[in-house]
Amino acid sequence: MTRSDLNNWLIDLSEINSIYIFSGSEGLWFLISVVAFVWFILAIYRVEKNDHTSIEEELSNPEDLKNLIIEINSDEVDKNNSN
Amino acid sequence: MKMNEIILNTKDYFLNDIFSLIVILFLVFLPIGVILRSYGISREKFSISSIIILFLSLPIIIISTYLFGWAISFAFTNGPGITGGFSQFYFALPWSSNMGPSLNLNPDLSFYRLTNIKFITFILLSWSIVLFLGSSLLERIRIGAYLILVIILGSVFWPIAYSWSWSNSGWMARVFGYHDAFGAGAFHTLLGGFALGVLYQIKSRLAKFNDFQKPRSFPIHSHTNSILGNFLILFGFIGLSLSSILIFYEINNETGNYMEVLNVFGTPISLSGSMINLLLALSGGIIISSIVKFRDPKFMFSGGIIGIIAVSSGADYYFPLQSFIIGMIITFVVIKSHAYLEERYKIDDITGLVAMHGFAGFWSLIISGILLWGYPSSYYEGSVHINPFGQFAGALILFWILGFIPGFLSTKVLKFFNILETSTTIQLTGEDISFKRDKFIQNQDLIEAETEIISELTRNNHDKI
Structure with missing residues:
Protein backbone atom coordinates (compact mmCIF):
# COMPACT_ATOMS: atom_id res chain seq x y z
CA MET A 1 0.00 0.00 0.00
CA THR A 2 1.29 3.46 -0.82
CA ARG A 3 0.09 6.98 -0.17
CA SER A 4 0.64 8.10 -3.76
CA ASP A 5 0.69 6.67 -7.27
CA LEU A 6 4.36 5.92 -6.77
CA ASN A 7 4.94 2.18 -6.32
CA ASN A 8 8.26 1.67 -7.98
CA TRP A 9 11.40 3.68 -8.79
CA LEU A 10 12.11 1.64 -11.95
CA ILE A 11 10.20 4.09 -14.13
CA ASP A 12 10.92 6.99 -16.45
CA LEU A 13 11.64 9.62 -13.80
CA SER A 14 11.10 12.48 -16.22
CA GLU A 15 7.45 11.46 -16.45
CA ILE A 16 6.74 12.04 -12.77
CA ASN A 17 6.73 15.37 -11.05
CA SER A 18 5.55 15.42 -7.43
CA ILE A 19 7.02 12.77 -5.15
CA TYR A 20 5.21 13.69 -1.93
CA ILE A 21 2.41 11.76 -0.29
CA PHE A 22 -1.31 12.39 -0.81
CA SER A 23 -0.66 14.14 -4.09
CA GLY A 24 -3.88 15.76 -5.27
CA SER A 25 -5.07 16.83 -1.83
CA GLU A 26 -3.09 20.10 -1.76
CA GLY A 27 -6.22 22.26 -1.66
CA LEU A 28 -7.40 20.60 1.53
CA TRP A 29 -4.01 21.14 3.21
CA PHE A 30 -4.14 24.75 2.09
CA LEU A 31 -7.49 25.30 3.82
CA ILE A 32 -6.34 23.58 7.03
CA SER A 33 -3.17 25.70 7.06
CA VAL A 34 -5.11 28.94 6.60
CA VAL A 35 -7.33 28.04 9.57
CA ALA A 36 -4.27 27.22 11.71
CA PHE A 37 -2.63 30.46 10.64
CA VAL A 38 -5.61 32.62 11.59
CA TRP A 39 -6.01 30.69 14.86
CA PHE A 40 -2.40 31.49 15.79
CA ILE A 41 -2.84 35.24 15.28
CA LEU A 42 -5.97 35.27 17.46
CA ALA A 43 -4.39 32.99 20.07
CA ILE A 44 -1.27 35.10 20.45
CA TYR A 45 -3.47 38.13 21.13
CA ARG A 46 -5.30 36.21 23.86
CA VAL A 47 -2.13 34.81 25.45
CA GLU A 48 -0.46 38.22 25.52
CA LYS A 49 -3.58 39.88 26.89
CA ASN A 50 -3.86 37.35 29.73
CA ASP A 51 -0.23 37.91 30.62
CA HIS A 52 -0.59 41.68 30.64
CA THR A 53 -3.88 41.58 32.56
CA SER A 54 -2.34 39.53 35.36
CA ILE A 55 0.51 42.04 35.67
CA GLU A 56 -1.88 44.98 35.66
CA GLU A 57 -4.00 43.36 38.37
CA GLU A 58 -0.96 42.74 40.55
CA LEU A 59 0.09 46.35 40.13
CA SER A 60 -3.34 47.94 40.43
CA ASN A 61 -2.18 49.97 43.43
CA PRO A 62 -0.37 53.09 42.08
CA GLU A 63 2.02 53.07 45.04
CA ASP A 64 3.15 49.52 44.21
CA LEU A 65 3.62 50.48 40.60
CA LYS A 66 5.66 53.54 41.54
CA ASN A 67 7.93 51.54 43.84
CA LEU A 68 8.43 48.89 41.17
CA ILE A 69 9.34 51.44 38.50
CA ILE A 70 11.88 53.04 40.84
CA GLU A 71 13.34 49.60 41.56
CA ILE A 72 13.52 48.61 37.86
CA ASN A 73 15.12 51.89 36.84
CA SER A 74 17.68 51.75 39.62
CA ASP A 75 18.51 48.16 38.57
CA GLU A 76 19.08 49.38 35.01
CA VAL A 77 21.33 52.20 36.21
CA ASP A 78 23.35 49.71 38.32
CA LYS A 79 23.75 47.33 35.38
CA ASN A 80 24.74 50.12 33.00
CA ASN A 81 27.31 51.34 35.52
CA SER A 82 28.75 47.85 35.93
CA ASN A 83 29.00 47.50 32.11
CA MET B 1 16.24 43.44 -35.73
CA LYS B 2 16.92 40.40 -33.54
CA MET B 3 16.06 40.88 -29.87
CA ASN B 4 18.31 40.13 -26.93
CA GLU B 5 17.66 36.73 -25.48
CA ILE B 6 18.74 35.72 -21.99
CA ILE B 7 19.28 32.04 -21.37
CA LEU B 8 20.37 29.94 -18.43
CA ASN B 9 21.68 26.68 -19.83
CA THR B 10 20.61 23.52 -18.06
CA LYS B 11 24.25 22.62 -17.38
CA ASP B 12 24.61 25.87 -15.40
CA TYR B 13 21.69 25.16 -13.07
CA PHE B 14 23.95 23.52 -10.55
CA LEU B 15 26.33 26.50 -10.53
CA ASN B 16 23.36 28.80 -10.15
CA ASP B 17 22.18 26.81 -7.15
CA ILE B 18 25.64 27.03 -5.55
CA PHE B 19 25.62 30.79 -6.06
CA SER B 20 22.16 30.98 -4.48
CA LEU B 21 23.45 29.10 -1.43
CA ILE B 22 26.30 31.61 -1.07
CA VAL B 23 23.75 34.40 -1.29
CA ILE B 24 21.68 32.74 1.44
CA LEU B 25 24.78 32.42 3.63
CA PHE B 26 25.41 36.17 3.45
CA LEU B 27 21.75 37.03 3.66
CA VAL B 28 21.36 35.22 6.99
CA PHE B 29 23.50 37.95 8.56
CA LEU B 30 20.79 40.51 7.83
CA PRO B 31 18.08 39.21 10.20
CA ILE B 32 20.68 38.21 12.81
CA GLY B 33 22.13 41.72 12.67
CA VAL B 34 18.74 43.39 13.02
CA ILE B 35 17.78 41.21 16.00
CA LEU B 36 21.12 41.78 17.71
CA ARG B 37 20.92 45.53 17.16
CA SER B 38 17.34 45.64 18.44
CA TYR B 39 18.37 43.71 21.54
CA GLY B 40 21.21 46.17 22.06
CA ILE B 41 19.28 49.39 21.67
CA SER B 42 16.15 48.40 23.56
CA ARG B 43 15.99 49.24 27.23
CA GLU B 44 16.87 46.59 29.83
CA LYS B 45 13.23 46.09 30.82
CA PHE B 46 12.22 45.30 27.21
CA SER B 47 15.30 43.47 25.96
CA ILE B 48 14.11 39.83 26.13
CA SER B 49 10.58 40.56 24.94
CA SER B 50 12.01 42.52 22.01
CA ILE B 51 13.79 39.42 20.76
CA ILE B 52 10.68 37.30 21.30
CA ILE B 53 8.45 39.67 19.33
CA LEU B 54 10.92 39.87 16.46
CA PHE B 55 11.55 36.14 16.40
CA LEU B 56 7.83 35.35 16.27
CA SER B 57 7.73 37.06 12.90
CA LEU B 58 9.75 34.17 11.43
CA PRO B 59 7.02 31.49 11.38
CA ILE B 60 4.46 34.08 10.32
CA ILE B 61 6.49 35.31 7.38
CA ILE B 62 7.33 31.77 6.26
CA ILE B 63 3.72 30.61 6.33
CA SER B 64 2.22 33.75 4.81
CA THR B 65 4.84 33.83 2.06
CA TYR B 66 4.12 30.20 1.28
CA LEU B 67 0.36 30.74 1.30
CA PHE B 68 0.24 33.89 -0.84
CA GLY B 69 3.32 36.15 -0.72
CA TRP B 70 5.39 34.06 -3.11
CA ALA B 71 2.56 33.84 -5.65
CA ILE B 72 1.96 37.61 -5.41
CA SER B 73 5.61 38.24 -6.23
CA PHE B 74 5.05 36.57 -9.62
CA ALA B 75 1.50 37.69 -10.26
CA PHE B 76 1.98 41.42 -10.64
CA THR B 77 4.96 41.78 -12.94
CA ASN B 78 2.64 42.97 -15.70
CA GLY B 79 1.13 46.34 -15.27
CA PRO B 80 0.58 49.13 -14.47
CA GLY B 81 -1.45 47.83 -11.58
CA ILE B 82 -3.25 44.61 -12.38
CA THR B 83 -3.47 45.21 -16.13
CA GLY B 84 -1.85 42.61 -18.33
CA GLY B 85 -2.98 39.56 -16.39
CA PHE B 86 -1.38 37.68 -13.56
CA SER B 87 1.55 36.38 -15.55
CA GLN B 88 2.82 32.85 -14.89
CA PHE B 89 2.20 32.69 -11.19
CA TYR B 90 0.34 29.38 -11.07
CA PHE B 91 3.51 27.40 -10.21
CA ALA B 92 3.94 29.54 -7.05
CA LEU B 93 0.44 28.93 -5.70
CA PRO B 94 0.42 27.06 -2.37
CA TRP B 95 -1.42 24.09 -3.85
CA SER B 96 0.96 23.79 -6.79
CA SER B 97 2.95 20.55 -6.96
CA ASN B 98 6.05 22.63 -7.60
CA MET B 99 5.84 23.99 -4.03
CA GLY B 100 6.54 20.54 -2.61
CA PRO B 101 9.20 17.92 -3.27
CA SER B 102 9.20 17.46 -7.02
CA LEU B 103 11.73 16.01 -9.42
CA ASN B 104 11.08 18.33 -12.36
CA LEU B 105 13.34 16.30 -14.66
CA ASN B 106 11.13 17.05 -17.62
CA PRO B 107 13.02 19.64 -19.75
CA ASP B 108 9.80 21.61 -20.18
CA LEU B 109 9.63 22.09 -16.42
CA SER B 110 13.31 22.90 -15.97
CA PHE B 111 12.67 26.56 -15.12
CA TYR B 112 10.73 25.54 -12.02
CA ARG B 113 13.78 23.87 -10.52
CA LEU B 114 15.20 27.32 -9.93
CA THR B 115 12.26 28.63 -8.02
CA ASN B 116 12.52 26.52 -4.87
CA ILE B 117 15.90 27.84 -3.79
CA LYS B 118 14.87 31.35 -4.79
CA PHE B 119 11.93 30.90 -2.42
CA ILE B 120 14.35 30.59 0.51
CA THR B 121 16.16 33.75 -0.57
CA PHE B 122 12.83 35.51 -0.84
CA ILE B 123 11.84 34.36 2.66
CA LEU B 124 15.06 35.81 4.09
CA LEU B 125 14.47 39.12 2.34
CA SER B 126 10.87 39.22 3.55
CA TRP B 127 11.89 38.37 7.10
CA SER B 128 14.56 41.06 7.05
CA ILE B 129 12.17 43.74 5.85
CA VAL B 130 9.66 43.00 8.62
CA LEU B 131 12.41 42.78 11.24
CA PHE B 132 13.60 46.23 10.27
CA LEU B 133 10.02 47.44 10.67
CA GLY B 134 9.62 45.71 14.04
CA SER B 135 12.85 47.14 15.40
CA SER B 136 11.37 50.63 15.13
CA LEU B 137 8.08 49.77 16.81
CA LEU B 138 9.36 47.94 19.86
CA GLU B 139 8.54 48.78 23.48
CA ARG B 140 4.92 49.70 22.75
CA ILE B 141 3.43 47.51 20.01
CA ARG B 142 1.45 44.38 20.84
CA ILE B 143 2.68 41.09 19.43
CA GLY B 144 -0.52 40.37 17.50
CA ALA B 145 -0.57 43.86 15.95
CA TYR B 146 3.04 43.50 14.85
CA LEU B 147 2.34 40.10 13.32
CA ILE B 148 -0.59 41.52 11.33
CA LEU B 149 1.70 44.27 10.03
CA VAL B 150 4.25 41.56 9.20
CA ILE B 151 1.70 39.85 6.97
CA ILE B 152 0.57 43.08 5.31
CA LEU B 153 4.06 44.38 4.58
CA GLY B 154 6.02 41.15 4.22
CA SER B 155 3.55 39.06 2.26
CA VAL B 156 1.42 41.55 0.38
CA PHE B 157 3.03 44.91 -0.36
CA TRP B 158 6.67 43.86 -0.42
CA PRO B 159 5.94 41.10 -2.98
CA ILE B 160 3.95 43.59 -5.06
CA ALA B 161 6.80 46.12 -4.93
CA TYR B 162 9.23 43.34 -5.78
CA SER B 163 7.27 42.25 -8.83
CA TRP B 164 6.54 45.78 -10.06
CA SER B 165 9.98 47.24 -9.68
CA TRP B 166 12.66 44.66 -8.95
CA SER B 167 12.22 41.83 -11.42
CA ASN B 168 13.35 41.42 -15.01
CA SER B 169 9.79 41.55 -16.29
CA GLY B 170 8.52 44.23 -13.89
CA TRP B 171 6.46 46.87 -15.67
CA MET B 172 8.07 49.91 -14.03
CA ALA B 173 11.34 49.41 -15.91
CA ARG B 174 9.55 48.96 -19.23
CA VAL B 175 7.04 51.78 -18.83
CA PHE B 176 8.89 54.37 -16.71
CA GLY B 177 12.52 53.59 -17.48
CA TYR B 178 12.88 52.79 -13.80
CA HIS B 179 16.21 51.45 -12.55
CA ASP B 180 17.07 49.97 -9.16
CA ALA B 181 20.01 47.60 -9.13
CA PHE B 182 20.23 46.55 -5.48
CA GLY B 183 16.85 47.18 -3.92
CA ALA B 184 16.93 50.87 -3.01
CA GLY B 185 13.30 51.18 -4.06
CA ALA B 186 11.55 47.83 -3.61
CA PHE B 187 13.23 47.11 -0.28
CA HIS B 188 14.36 50.33 1.41
CA THR B 189 12.01 53.01 0.06
CA LEU B 190 8.99 50.78 0.56
CA LEU B 191 10.13 49.90 4.07
CA GLY B 192 10.63 53.55 5.01
CA GLY B 193 7.24 54.56 3.62
CA PHE B 194 5.42 51.75 5.41
CA ALA B 195 7.24 52.50 8.66
CA LEU B 196 6.30 56.18 8.42
CA GLY B 197 2.65 55.23 7.96
CA VAL B 198 2.75 53.04 11.07
CA LEU B 199 4.80 55.43 13.19
CA TYR B 200 2.51 58.30 12.30
CA GLN B 201 -0.35 56.42 13.97
CA ILE B 202 1.32 54.65 16.85
CA LYS B 203 2.05 56.65 20.00
CA SER B 204 5.62 57.42 20.93
CA ARG B 205 7.14 55.64 23.90
CA LEU B 206 6.16 57.10 27.26
CA ALA B 207 8.28 60.09 28.27
CA LYS B 208 9.98 60.21 24.88
CA PHE B 209 9.36 63.95 24.62
CA ASN B 210 10.06 66.37 27.46
CA ASP B 211 7.96 69.35 28.57
CA PHE B 212 9.45 71.44 25.77
CA GLN B 213 8.51 68.72 23.24
CA LYS B 214 12.17 67.91 22.65
CA PRO B 215 13.02 64.22 22.19
CA ARG B 216 14.79 62.42 25.02
CA SER B 217 17.56 59.92 24.34
CA PHE B 218 16.78 56.65 26.07
CA PRO B 219 19.60 54.64 27.63
CA ILE B 220 20.47 51.66 25.48
CA HIS B 221 20.81 48.21 26.92
CA SER B 222 24.02 46.96 25.32
CA HIS B 223 26.43 49.02 23.26
CA THR B 224 28.31 45.91 22.17
CA ASN B 225 25.25 44.26 20.68
CA SER B 226 24.16 47.47 19.02
CA ILE B 227 27.51 47.95 17.26
CA LEU B 228 27.90 44.25 16.42
CA GLY B 229 24.37 44.21 15.01
CA ASN B 230 25.22 47.11 12.71
CA PHE B 231 28.29 45.26 11.43
CA LEU B 232 26.30 42.11 10.73
CA ILE B 233 23.68 44.14 8.87
CA LEU B 234 26.48 45.39 6.61
CA PHE B 235 27.45 41.77 5.86
CA GLY B 236 23.79 41.04 5.22
CA PHE B 237 23.66 43.87 2.71
CA ILE B 238 26.28 42.04 0.67
CA GLY B 239 23.80 39.14 0.53
CA LEU B 240 21.02 41.54 -0.41
CA SER B 241 23.14 42.87 -3.26
CA LEU B 242 24.16 39.42 -4.44
CA SER B 243 20.54 38.26 -4.34
CA SER B 244 19.73 40.80 -7.04
CA ILE B 245 22.35 39.51 -9.46
CA LEU B 246 21.80 36.90 -12.16
CA ILE B 247 24.94 34.90 -12.70
CA PHE B 248 26.01 32.30 -15.33
CA TYR B 249 23.40 33.61 -17.73
CA GLU B 250 24.00 33.89 -21.45
CA ILE B 251 22.98 36.82 -23.61
CA ASN B 252 22.30 35.95 -27.23
CA ASN B 253 21.75 38.61 -29.88
CA GLU B 254 22.66 39.19 -33.49
CA THR B 255 26.25 40.12 -32.60
CA GLY B 256 26.99 36.89 -30.74
CA ASN B 257 26.65 34.95 -27.49
CA TYR B 258 28.05 36.33 -24.24
CA MET B 259 28.36 34.89 -20.75
CA GLU B 260 27.63 37.81 -18.45
CA VAL B 261 26.64 38.81 -14.96
CA LEU B 262 23.30 40.60 -15.14
CA ASN B 263 21.29 42.84 -12.88
CA VAL B 264 17.64 42.06 -12.16
CA PHE B 265 16.61 43.90 -15.31
CA GLY B 266 18.77 41.64 -17.44
CA THR B 267 21.33 44.24 -18.43
CA PRO B 268 25.03 43.32 -18.17
CA ILE B 269 26.96 44.56 -15.15
CA SER B 270 30.33 44.00 -13.50
CA LEU B 271 29.99 42.08 -10.24
CA SER B 272 33.32 43.23 -8.81
CA GLY B 273 32.81 46.80 -10.01
CA SER B 274 29.41 46.95 -8.33
CA MET B 275 30.80 45.57 -5.08
CA ILE B 276 33.61 48.17 -5.11
CA ASN B 277 30.95 50.84 -5.53
CA LEU B 278 29.08 49.54 -2.50
CA LEU B 279 32.26 49.42 -0.41
CA LEU B 280 33.20 52.99 -1.30
CA ALA B 281 29.70 54.18 -0.46
CA LEU B 282 29.89 52.32 2.86
CA SER B 283 33.11 54.15 3.66
CA GLY B 284 31.62 57.51 2.73
CA GLY B 285 28.63 56.84 4.97
CA ILE B 286 30.66 55.80 8.01
CA ILE B 287 32.99 58.77 7.65
CA ILE B 288 30.09 61.21 7.83
CA SER B 289 28.09 59.41 10.54
CA SER B 290 31.14 59.04 12.77
CA ILE B 291 31.63 62.81 12.66
CA VAL B 292 28.01 63.91 12.91
CA LYS B 293 27.11 61.24 15.48
CA PHE B 294 30.41 60.85 17.29
CA ARG B 295 30.11 58.59 20.36
CA ASP B 296 26.47 57.81 19.57
CA PRO B 297 26.61 53.99 19.38
CA LYS B 298 23.09 53.87 18.00
CA PHE B 299 23.83 55.86 14.86
CA MET B 300 27.61 56.17 14.64
CA PHE B 301 28.03 53.04 12.50
CA SER B 302 24.69 53.17 10.78
CA GLY B 303 26.30 55.55 8.28
CA GLY B 304 27.65 52.47 6.50
CA ILE B 305 24.12 51.18 6.04
CA ILE B 306 22.92 54.57 4.77
CA GLY B 307 25.91 54.83 2.42
CA ILE B 308 25.15 51.45 0.82
CA ILE B 309 21.46 52.29 0.40
CA ALA B 310 22.42 55.66 -1.07
CA VAL B 311 24.04 54.02 -4.09
CA SER B 312 21.96 50.84 -4.23
CA SER B 313 19.90 52.14 -7.07
CA GLY B 314 22.73 52.83 -9.50
CA ALA B 315 25.79 51.06 -8.09
CA ASP B 316 26.00 48.89 -11.21
CA TYR B 317 26.90 51.87 -13.40
CA TYR B 318 28.61 54.36 -11.07
CA PHE B 319 32.33 54.94 -10.78
CA PRO B 320 33.47 54.06 -7.23
CA LEU B 321 34.57 57.58 -6.28
CA GLN B 322 31.18 58.88 -7.35
CA SER B 323 29.67 56.32 -4.97
CA PHE B 324 31.94 57.57 -2.21
CA ILE B 325 30.74 61.16 -2.61
CA ILE B 326 27.08 60.15 -3.00
CA GLY B 327 27.38 58.01 0.14
CA MET B 328 28.75 60.96 2.10
CA ILE B 329 26.16 63.48 0.92
CA ILE B 330 23.11 61.27 1.42
CA THR B 331 24.30 60.10 4.83
CA PHE B 332 24.58 63.69 5.99
CA VAL B 333 21.11 64.56 4.65
CA VAL B 334 19.54 61.43 6.13
CA ILE B 335 20.94 61.91 9.64
CA LYS B 336 19.71 65.51 9.68
CA SER B 337 16.30 64.39 8.34
CA HIS B 338 15.92 61.87 11.15
CA ALA B 339 16.42 64.59 13.76
CA TYR B 340 13.97 66.85 11.89
CA LEU B 341 11.32 64.11 11.70
CA GLU B 342 11.66 63.41 15.38
CA GLU B 343 11.46 67.04 16.51
CA ARG B 344 8.99 68.43 13.99
CA TYR B 345 6.54 65.52 13.67
CA LYS B 346 7.18 63.76 17.01
CA ILE B 347 7.89 60.46 15.24
CA ASP B 348 9.44 58.05 17.72
CA ASP B 349 11.46 55.97 15.29
CA ILE B 350 13.74 53.88 17.52
CA THR B 351 16.19 52.80 14.81
CA GLY B 352 15.79 55.78 12.49
CA LEU B 353 14.17 53.51 9.94
CA VAL B 354 12.16 56.10 8.02
CA ALA B 355 15.17 58.29 7.30
CA MET B 356 17.85 55.58 7.08
CA HIS B 357 15.94 53.36 4.69
CA GLY B 358 13.05 55.38 3.31
CA PHE B 359 14.74 58.69 2.65
CA ALA B 360 18.09 57.15 1.69
CA GLY B 361 16.35 54.82 -0.77
CA PHE B 362 14.24 57.65 -2.14
CA TRP B 363 17.27 59.90 -2.71
CA SER B 364 19.19 56.99 -4.15
CA LEU B 365 16.52 56.56 -6.83
CA ILE B 366 16.36 60.26 -7.63
CA ILE B 367 20.13 60.69 -7.90
CA SER B 368 20.56 57.60 -10.06
CA GLY B 369 17.77 58.87 -12.32
CA ILE B 370 19.73 62.06 -12.92
CA LEU B 371 23.17 60.46 -13.23
CA LEU B 372 22.12 57.47 -15.36
CA TRP B 373 19.76 59.49 -17.58
CA GLY B 374 19.70 57.86 -21.02
CA TYR B 375 21.02 54.42 -20.06
CA PRO B 376 18.94 51.47 -21.33
CA SER B 377 16.82 50.29 -18.41
CA SER B 378 16.05 46.77 -19.57
CA TYR B 379 17.01 44.18 -22.15
CA TYR B 380 13.52 44.38 -23.64
CA GLU B 381 13.47 46.13 -27.00
CA GLY B 382 11.48 49.36 -26.82
CA SER B 383 11.91 49.85 -23.07
CA VAL B 384 12.03 53.44 -21.94
CA HIS B 385 15.57 54.57 -21.03
CA ILE B 386 16.47 55.51 -17.46
CA ASN B 387 15.30 59.03 -16.70
CA PRO B 388 14.73 61.16 -13.59
CA PHE B 389 10.98 61.40 -14.12
CA GLY B 390 10.60 57.63 -14.22
CA GLN B 391 12.73 57.29 -11.11
CA PHE B 392 10.74 59.98 -9.33
CA ALA B 393 7.44 58.33 -10.27
CA GLY B 394 8.79 54.94 -9.11
CA ALA B 395 10.01 56.40 -5.82
CA LEU B 396 6.64 58.06 -5.18
CA ILE B 397 4.74 54.86 -5.91
CA LEU B 398 6.97 52.78 -3.66
CA PHE B 399 7.15 55.23 -0.75
CA TRP B 400 3.61 56.55 -0.69
CA ILE B 401 1.27 54.16 -2.55
CA LEU B 402 2.79 50.80 -1.63
CA GLY B 403 4.42 51.97 1.60
CA PHE B 404 2.86 54.82 3.53
CA ILE B 405 -0.82 54.38 2.66
CA PRO B 406 -1.06 50.64 3.52
CA GLY B 407 0.98 51.18 6.69
CA PHE B 408 -1.15 54.14 7.75
CA LEU B 409 -4.49 52.48 7.03
CA SER B 410 -3.68 49.11 8.57
CA THR B 411 -2.39 50.77 11.74
CA LYS B 412 -5.46 52.99 11.87
CA VAL B 413 -7.69 49.91 11.77
CA LEU B 414 -5.68 48.22 14.53
CA LYS B 415 -5.88 51.40 16.57
CA PHE B 416 -9.63 51.66 16.01
CA PHE B 417 -10.11 48.18 17.51
CA ASN B 418 -7.74 49.10 20.35
CA ILE B 419 -5.39 46.21 19.63
CA LEU B 420 -2.34 48.19 18.58
CA GLU B 421 -0.44 49.21 21.69
CA THR B 422 0.32 47.78 25.09
CA SER B 423 -1.16 49.48 28.16
CA THR B 424 0.55 52.30 30.06
CA THR B 425 1.30 49.99 33.00
CA ILE B 426 3.12 47.50 30.76
CA GLN B 427 5.03 50.28 29.06
CA LEU B 428 6.13 51.56 32.46
CA THR B 429 7.09 48.22 33.95
CA GLY B 430 8.52 46.81 30.73
CA GLU B 431 7.35 43.57 29.16
CA ASP B 432 10.24 41.67 30.72
Missing part, protein backbone atom coordinates in the same frame (compact mmCIF):
# COMPACT_ATOMS: atom_id res chain seq x y z
CA ILE B 433 8.50 42.07 34.07
CA SER B 434 6.82 38.69 33.44
CA PHE B 435 10.20 36.98 33.26
CA LYS B 436 11.43 38.79 36.35
CA ARG B 437 8.27 37.86 38.25
CA ASP B 438 8.55 34.21 37.19
CA LYS B 439 12.22 34.17 38.11
CA PHE B 440 11.42 35.66 41.52
CA ILE B 441 8.67 33.10 42.17
CA GLN B 442 10.88 30.23 41.00
CA ASN B 443 13.72 31.44 43.22
CA GLN B 444 11.39 31.79 46.22
CA ASP B 445 10.04 28.31 45.61
CA LEU B 446 13.54 26.90 45.33
CA ILE B 447 14.72 28.66 48.48
CA GLU B 448 11.74 27.31 50.43
CA ALA B 449 12.35 23.78 49.13
CA GLU B 450 16.05 23.91 49.95
CA THR B 451 15.37 25.36 53.39
CA GLU B 452 12.98 22.50 54.00
CA ILE B 453 15.63 19.95 52.96
CA ILE B 454 18.19 21.55 55.28
CA SER B 455 15.70 21.50 58.18
CA GLU B 456 14.95 17.85 57.54
CA LEU B 457 18.63 16.94 57.40
CA THR B 458 19.24 18.86 60.61
CA ARG B 459 16.43 17.00 62.36
CA ASN B 460 17.64 13.59 61.22
CA ASN B 461 21.26 14.20 62.16
CA HIS B 462 20.59 15.88 65.47
CA ASP B 463 21.58 19.40 64.53
CA LYS B 464 24.43 18.27 62.26
CA ILE B 465 24.34 18.28 58.48
